[in-house]
Amino acid sequence: MDHSRTYSIRQLSKEFDVTARALRFYEDKGLIHPERKGQTRLYSARDRARLQLILRGKRLGFSLIEIHEILDLYTPKDHGVAQMRATLGKYRGQIETLKRQREDIDAAIHDMQDGCVWLEGEITKLEAENIKTDNV
Amino acid sequence: MDHSRTYSIRQLSKEFDVTARALRFYEDKGLIHPERKGQTRLYSARDRARLQLILRGKRLGFSLIEIHEILDLYTPKDHGVAQMRATLGKYRGQIETLKRQREDIDAAIHDMQDGCVWLEGEITKLEAENIKTDNV
DNA sequence: GTTTACATTGACGTCAACGTAAACATATGG
DNA sequence: CCATATGTTTACGTTGACGTCAATGTAAAC
Numbered sequence: 001m002d003h004s005r006t007y008s009i010r011q012l013s014k015e016f017d018v019t020a021r022a023l024r025f026y027e028d029k030g031l032i033h034p035e036r037k038g039q040t041r042l043y044s045a046r047d048r049a050r051l052q053l054i055l056r057g058k059r060l061g062f063s064l065i066e067i068h069e070i071l072d073l074y075t076p077k078d079h080g081v082a083q084m085r086a087t088l089g090k091y092r093g094q095i096e097t098l099k100r101q102r103e104d105i106d107a108a109i110h111d112m113q114d115g116c117v118w119l120e121g122e123i124t125k126l127e128a129e130n131i132k133t134d135n136v
Numbered sequence: 137m138d139h140s141r142t143y144s145i146r147q148l149s150k151e152f153d154v155t156a157r158a159l160r161f162y163e164d165k166g167l168i169h170p171e172r173k174g175q176t177r178l179y180s181a182r183d184r185a186r187l188q189l190i191l192r193g194k195r196l197g198f199s200l201i202e203i204h205e206i207l208d209l210y211t212p213k214d215h216g217v218a219q220m221r222a223t224l225g226k227y228r229g230q231i232e233t234l235k236r237q238r239e240d241i242d243a244a245i246h247d248m249q250d251g252c253v254w255l256e257g258e259i260t261k262l263e264a265e266n267i268k269t270d271n272v
Numbered sequence: 273g274t275t276t277a278c279a280t281t282g283a284c285g286t287c288a289a290c291g292t293a294a295a296c297a298t299a300t301g302g
Numbered sequence: 303c304c305a306t307a308t309g310t311t312t313a314c315g316t317t318g319a320c321g322t323c324a325a326t327g328t329a330a331a332c
Contacts, residue, residue, distance in 0.1 A: 010278070020279085025320060039280055039327075056240050061197015064319070073251065081262050088255050095248045102241045104192050105234050112231045115209065119224050126217050146308070156309090161290060175297075175310050200289070 006035075007043040016051060026054060029064050031071060050074075060101065070094060142171075143179040152187060162190060165200050167207060186210075196237065206230060 009020045026032050027041075032050055034041040043051075050071060057067035073090055077083060145156045162168050163177075168186055170177040179187075186207060193203035209226055213219060 059240050081259060084255060084259050091248050091252045095245055098241050098245050104195050105238045109231055109234045112227055116227045123217060123220050
């Protein structure tokens with residue numbers, strides 16, 4: 001919430017449970033651009049927000065290059081109307097990609113839930129058997 | 137649908153747009169187990185179904201090792217009730233993982249849609265400006 | 273002032289997930 | 303009979319995403 005404060009590399013790495021190496025690596029790949037106080041990096045709230053997006057992208061299975069492109073969508077470029085239209089197209093493409101992923105997920109969840117139900121049934125069946133056996 | 141027929145490595149690779157190399161690689165990693173007619177691999181409908189699961193897992197960003205574990209959940213082991221309970225736990229864990237992923241996706245979609253709406257607004261604003269300028 | 277903790281930049285290592293190339297078998301049509 | 307297509311194994315190459323290590327700097331704490 002505090003938009004003015006700044007974070008050290010350790011603070012950020014602890015908060016999001018990533019290594020400092022990873023943060024420097026993301027910077028190398030142009031995903032974050034922290035300031036420098038002399039040598040040491042100072043991460044702003046904006047950098048922190050970008051890191052959140054990076055990690056979300058990773059959880060969704062995107063490569064760092066793809067995440068870079070997604071981050072580009074979040075950084076206002078506002079050059080020409082043509083550019084903005086192009087960006088709008090990329091937004092929509094990304095949304096489509098995400099929706100396809102969500103369908104995959106829903107399918108997987110349904111499969112798994114079906115499996116759950118079936119397994120539960122099998123277990124209760126076996127339990128009934130065991131109870132009968134126990135009673136004999 | 138035809139449960140009795142069998143597929144060559146080329147047929148499968150073409151149908152799912154993966155290389156034959158990848159299919160052999162998946163076999164190496166124990167994800168598929170096609171039969172052999174002499175040297176050549178013969179893929180059954182079951183192998184084909186497993187391949188579908190593999191590719192879906194990949195689209196969702198899972199590693200081959202994780203996919204292997206997921207596939208294990210699909211192959212009935214029915215040893216003891218204890219085993220089945222353990223499997224049931226894994227199912228539920230997997231479902232939780234997928235649900236978390238879906239939340240990430242929903243968040244990303246909402247962000248993108250917000251961005252879309254904002255961008256559309258900016259574009260229409262600029263267009264209005266341009267029209268005024270054109271008329272002068 | 274010195275230890276201790278945390279920071280930096282290379283450079284090289286590693287693991288996964290294949291690609292690529294070589295060298296060979298099998299079969300099918302012209 | 304030979305070419306072409308498709309199959310095989312073995313082995314090395316490649317890319318992405320960091321980990322690890324060395325050599326060094328800096329800053330707070332005692």
